[in-house]
Amino acid sequence: METYRPNIGTPIAELDTPCLLVDLDAVEHNFRHIAETYRDTTCKMRTHVKNLKTPILAHMQMRAGGTVGGICAAKVAEAEVMVEGGIDDILIANQIVGRDKIARLCALAKQADVKVAVDDAQNLRDLSDMAQQHDANIGVVIEVDTSMSRAGIREAAQGVALAQLATTLPGITFRGVMSHQTLPGRPDKATRQVEGRRYMQRCLEVKTAIEAVGISMDIVSTGETWTYDVAADLPGVTEVEGGTYALMSTAYDYMDEFQLAAKVLGTVISTPRPDMAIGDVGLRALASPGGVLPRVESMPGVTVEALHEAHIVLRTDDAASLRIGDQFLLHSGQQDIMVSRWDQMIAVRQGVVEAVWDLPARGCHH
Amino acid sequence: MERPIFKPLGTPVAELDTPSLVVELDALEHNLSAVHTFFQQATAKLRPLVSTHCCPTLAHQQLAAGGTVGGVAVMTLGQAEVFAAYGCRDITIANTAVTPAKLRRLCALARQSDITVVADHPTQLQRMAEAAKDQEILLRVLVQMGTDAQQSGLASAAAVALAQTIEQTPALTFAGITASPMPMPTIPFADVTDADVTAMSRQPLQQLADARKVLESAGIEVQVVSVGETILYEEAANFAGVTEVMAGMYALLDAHYAPYWPHLKPAVHVLTTVTSRPEPTLAITDAGQKAVGIDLGLPQVTSLAGVETTGLSAEHCRLRLDASAQAAVKIGQKLWLRPWDLGTCTNLYDLMWGVRQGRIEASWPIAARGQYR
Numbered sequence: 001m002e003t004y005r006p007n008i009g010t011p012i013a014e015l016d017t018p019c020l021l022v023d024l025d026a027v028e029h030n031f032r033h034i035a036e037t038y039r040d041t042t043c044k045m046r047t048h049v050k051n052l053k054t055p056i057l058a059h060m061q062m063r064a065g066g067t068v069g070g071i072c073a074a075k076v077a078e079a080e081v082m083v084e085g086g087i088d089d090i091l092i093a094n095q096i097v098g099r100d101k102i103a104r105l106c107a108l109a110k111q112a113d114v115k116v117a118v119d120d121a122q123n124l125r126d127l128s129d130m131a132q133q134h135d136a137n138i139g140v141v142i143e144v145d146t147s148m149s150r151a152g153i154r155e156a157a158q159g160v161a162l163a164q165l166a167t168t169l170p171g172i173t174f175r176g177v178m179s180h181q182t183l184p185g186r187p188d189k190a191t192r193q194v195e196g197r198r199y200m201q202r203c204l205e206v207k208t209a210i211e212a213v214g215i216s217m218d219i220v221s222t223g224e225t226w227t228y229d230v231a232a233d234l235p236g237v238t239e240v241e242g243g244t245y246a247l248m249s250t251a252y253d254y255m256d257e258f259q260l261a262a263k264v265l266g267t268v269i270s271t272p273r274p275d276m277a278i279g280d281v282g283l284r285a286l287a288s289p290g291g292v293l294p295r296v297e298s299m300p301g302v303t304v305e306a307l308h309e310a311h312i313v314l315r316t317d318d319a320a321s322l323r324i325g326d327q328f329l330l331h332s333g334q335q336d337i338m339v340s341r342w343d344q345m346i347a348v349r350q351g352v353v354e355a356v357w358d359l360p361a362r363g364c365h366h
Numbered sequence: 367m368e369r370p371i372f373k374p375l376g377t378p379v380a381e382l383d384t385p386s387l388v389v390e391l392d393a394l395e396h397n398l399s400a401v402h403t404f405f406q407q408a409t410a411k412l413r414p415l416v417s418t419h420c421c422p423t424l425a426h427q428q429l430a431a432g433g434t435v436g437g438v439a440v441m442t443l444g445q446a447e448v449f450a451a452y453g454c455r456d457i458t459i460a461n462t463a464v465t466p467a468k469l470r471r472l473c474a475l476a477r478q479s480d481i482t483v484v485a486d487h488p489t490q491l492q493r494m495a496e497a498a499k500d501q502e503i504l505l506r507v508l509v510q511m512g513t514d515a516q517q518s519g520l521a522s523a524a525a526v527a528l529a530q531t532i533e534q535t536p537a538l539t540f541a542g543i544t545a546s547p548m549p550m551p552t553i554p555f556a557d558v559t560d561a562d563v564t565a566m567s568r569q570p571l572q573q574l575a576d577a578r579k580v581l582e583s584a585g586i587e588v589q590v591v592s593v594g595e596t597i598l599y600e601e602a603a604n605f606a607g608v609t610e611v612m613a614g615m616y617a618l619l620d621a622h623y624a625p626y627w628p629h630l631k632p633a634v635h636v637l638t639t640v641t642s643r644p645e646p647t648l649a650i651t652d653a654g655q656k657a658v659g660i661d662l663g664l665p666q667v668t669s670l671a672g673v674e675t676t677g678l679s680a681e682h683c684r685l686r687l688d689a690s691a692q693a694a695v696k697i698g699q700k701l702w703l704r705p706w707d708l709g710t711c712t713n714l715y716d717l718m719w720g721v722r723q724g725r726i727e728a729s730w731p732i733a734a735r736g737q738y739r
Contacts, residue, residue: 001367001716002444002736016467018738050680074681077369094681095641097652097698100371100383119642120697150682151642151650269464270487272512280461284713285738288553288661289678307553307661309417309709310441310461310738324464324489336680340656341713343367343736363368363716365385365657 002343010353013327017267018281020342021329022247022357024349026261027057030246031064033257034228038066041232046091046221048243050074051336053359054345055085057246070113072221072241076104077364079114085360088112091141091221093178093241095123095151101366102127106134115139115175115219119152121165124172131171139175140166141219144206146179146199159206163215176219177210179203180241181227186254196223196230204236225252249335250295262339263297264330266312268322275315277302277322281330282310285341292333299328368716375728379721380700384639385653387715387732388702391722393633394424394617398431400629401599401616405433408603413458415595415614417441419712420734422452428617429454437480439592439612443471444737450479452733458482458508460544460594460612462490468739469497476503482541482590486510491531491538498537507532508590511545511573522577529586542590542609543577545570547598553661567598575607597626620708621666634718636665636703636711638683640695647687649673649695653703654681659714663706670694670701 006015038044045067049058058071070089073079079090089112096105096116108114109131118124118140131138142159145152153159159177166174181199183192203222210217223231223240231240244252247262266281286294286307293304294312301317312330316322332338339345343362347355371383379388405412414428416438425438437456440446446457462485463472472494475481485491485507498505509528512521525543532540547567558566571593578588592610593602602611615623618634638653655678658665665683667673672691676684683703687695695701705711712718713735720728 001733002738004739014467016465016471016739080369094652095650095697097639097641098383104371119644123697145644149648150679150684151644154644267465269462270490272486281738283553283661284710287655289655291553291555293553324487325493334655334680337655340680341736360367363714365653365714366369366371366383 004344005356006346006353008353008355012265012348012351015265015346015353017265017327018285019265020339020345021263021265022345022347023261023263024347024354026259027060027246030248030258030261031061034061034242034245035065037229037232043232043234043237044068044239045228046070046072046239046241047246048072048093048241049078049082049361051243051246051339053339053361054357055082055087056357058082058087061246068239075364075366076101076108077366078361080104080108081361081364083108083112091115091178093117093180093221095119095143096127097123099130102130103134105138106130106136109136109138110134113139115141117141117143117178118162119143121162124162124165124169128169128171137171137173139173141176141178141221142206144177144179144203146202147181147183152179153206156206156209160209160213163210164213167215174215174217176217176221177203177206178219178221178241180224181222183226187226188254192226193230196227197234200227200231200234200237207236226255244335247335247339250331250333251292260331262332262335264294264332264338266328266330268314268324268326268328271322271324277314277316279312279314279328281312283307284309286330286332287334287337287341289334289337294330294332297329297331302328370717372729373726375726377726379637379719379724379726382637382719382726384637384700385657386637387712387718388635388637389618389718389720390633390635391720391727393631397616397619397630397633398427401613402428402431402433404600405603408433410603410608411435411610413437413439413592413610413612414617415439415612416449417445417734418614418709419618420445420732420737421712421718421730422449422454422733423730424617425449425454435610440734442737442739443468443475444739445734446481447471447475448734448737450475454479456480458592458612460484462486464490464493469493473497473501473503473505476505477501482506482508484508484510484544485528486512488528488531491528491535495535495537504537504539506539506541508541508544508592511543511570511577522573522580525577526580526584529581530584533586540586542588542592543574543581544592544594545574546594547571547596563597567596568601571602571605571608575605578607597623615708618708620711621704621706622663632704634705634708634711635668636705638701638703640697640699640701643695643697646692649685649687651683651685651701653683654678656680657714658683658703658705659707659710661707661710665703665705668702668704673701675703
């Protein structure tokens with residue numbers, strides 16, 4: 001476990017590296033943009049904490065506005081951390097399976113308004129059985145697969161059957177439907193609108209089919225960072241499960257309304273050749289799923305050539321432009337994977353440390 | 367921090383909540399016995415590279431298994447601090463230090479433990495010397511040699527020059543030379559054949575042997591000639607002039623290294639649970655990239671035939687099921703994933719569960735995980 005607590009007011013230049021930084025001006029900009037986007041809409045943001053791993057950032061978005069007043073989590077253990085951090089409205093956008101985990105879910109549901117995603121009748125019965133044993137009540141939303149080819153029901157009729165079952169089971173409250181969408185590449189705004197609507201419409205079709213049999217719902221949770229503005233204008237959608245927008249990653253930089261806030265600070269430790277520098281941060285700390293290399297911030301002519309376990313290889317156009325001891329900042333292609341490898345985040349504003357935050361939900365796999 | 371549900375020792379492993387990192391103790395002990403017995407008889411000795419697992423309990427088992435130099439190797443100063451705190455005295459940090467903050471930490475640690483640090487540039491030596499002089503200690507330095515494949519490190523002549531600088535610097539002591547053979551896991555992946563890998567693994571051995579001769583003919587004593595993690599550990603251990611091999615993968619063995627060493631047994635797995643069965647040929651489990659680490663390759667399902675890992679998203683694993691496996695894979699079922707790369711996987715957990723013949727026997731802290739600094 002990493003423990004590094006530089007004094008407040010320390011300039012970045014004096015930080016021991018590598019370390020994970022969060023740029024407060026950038027993250028506050030992103031939170032304000034969400035607050036403005038959803039100020040007058042029925043649809044609100046339910047920030048996904050799998051990207052944040054700490055309650056404080058979720059509280060910052062809720063204070064800024066534009067939210068449902070709650071959050072979304074991927075794991076029961078992650079949700080526990082958030083409840084301990086004072087958050088009382090949580091949607092676990094995932095199937096919770098197995099006696100131990102369902103028991104934890106029930107215990108949590110006695111302390112907060114907890115909802116969980118389901119796509120299977122037996123899982124729903126298991127949730128009901130355990131909820132009764134624990135004298136708890138669990139909210140359920142039916143997960144709909146719209147484009148991910150992952151979990152979720154495929155046909156509206158499956159959704160109707162699950163909703164009907166949910167309304168008959170003790171310890172269960174049927175709350176609604178949810179879906180995640182994916183769109184590869186770097187879509188422009190028009191493409192995001194067309195494809196986002198097309199996918200989310202599939203989730204809304206399930207809502208319509210369930211309501212047609214006389215079952216009402218209060219949650220239609222769909223949309224994410226790339227559809228945050230599409231969902232805001234789509235009638236019937238009540239909330240968006242956005243995560244990446246908060247700290248951002250290079251994979252989403254086609255959405256320039258959000259600023260990149262999570263960065264890793266490294267130091268050049270060797271210059272084996274004039275056009276090459278070796279840095280003190282490697283793939284364990286950065287994450288490079290799919291071989292996507294991080295990008296170097298504001299250093300024209302400097303590119304990332306390779307990642308080793310504990311080192312990065314930087315290539316420079318300009319011979320000897322990087323010297324031993326020079327610092328550099330890296331942007332990740334997949335922000336939540338990177339953040340989930342750190343125990344702490346150093347919050348900086350205009351180059352100076354303003355806070356050090358633990359990431360208590362790091363490693364919360366259960 | 368991982369928040370597992372703790373189970374009493376003796377509990378069947380299938381009752382562990384998932385995802386969890388599990389070590390088969392019989393396989394681990396087989397590997398320790400095979401490799402350490404070999405090194406007891408070899409010319410060079412083993413210096414366990416413990417950054418592959420980051421677990422001090424396991425490091426002490428390695429040191430107790432014989433055939434070692436009596437110390438360990440790590441990749442970062444932060445890891446060295448943790449292993450020192452857990453009682454390791456002789457630690458080689460296969461890395462360098464150049465900033466004031468790090469040099470202060472390095473000198474403080476070197477005062478309490480037998481630390482060797484690596485250098486491949488005169489500026490590093492200059493800064494180490496200033497810090498060591500200031501802190502009134504002696505820093506022991508190993509010179510890193512390069513290979514063409516890595517495009518970094520030093521050729522023989524440059525190594526000699528660095529060794530001479532160290533010899534002439536009162537605050538520094540020259541320990542010897544080191545080089546890391548391929549295949550070092552990197553991104554982007556090196557496109558190499560098995561024959562290339564063998565050739566690249568052999569190259570630094572000769573390079574080190576040549577450099578040793580050059581140094582000795584220049585009147586410089588070379589105590590340590592250390593080879594980094596290599597598929598050719600047996601060849602390295604008996605290569606003339608080599609004194610130690612920094613190896614770590616052999617203990618737990620991941621899917622990447624397993625084919626190179628058929629006499630060893632993969633001992634590490636991630637236990638995962640099927641959470642969704644949305645289509646006949648598709649199963650979703652609860653171990654995604656945050657629980658396995660796919661930077662260098664996908665994990666393999668080892669507990670059931672006809673199941674293939676097709677991809678991992680942040681929180682989920684996707685499995686494609688052959689007709690033969692479709693009936694067997696149900697929601698709630700637990701499966702075993704063998705990680706492709708050990709280091710990126712163990713780094714994600716705070717503890718590993720030791721299991722023997724299907725029952726939990728131990729839980730060991732992965733105390734040095736996340737120590738990037």
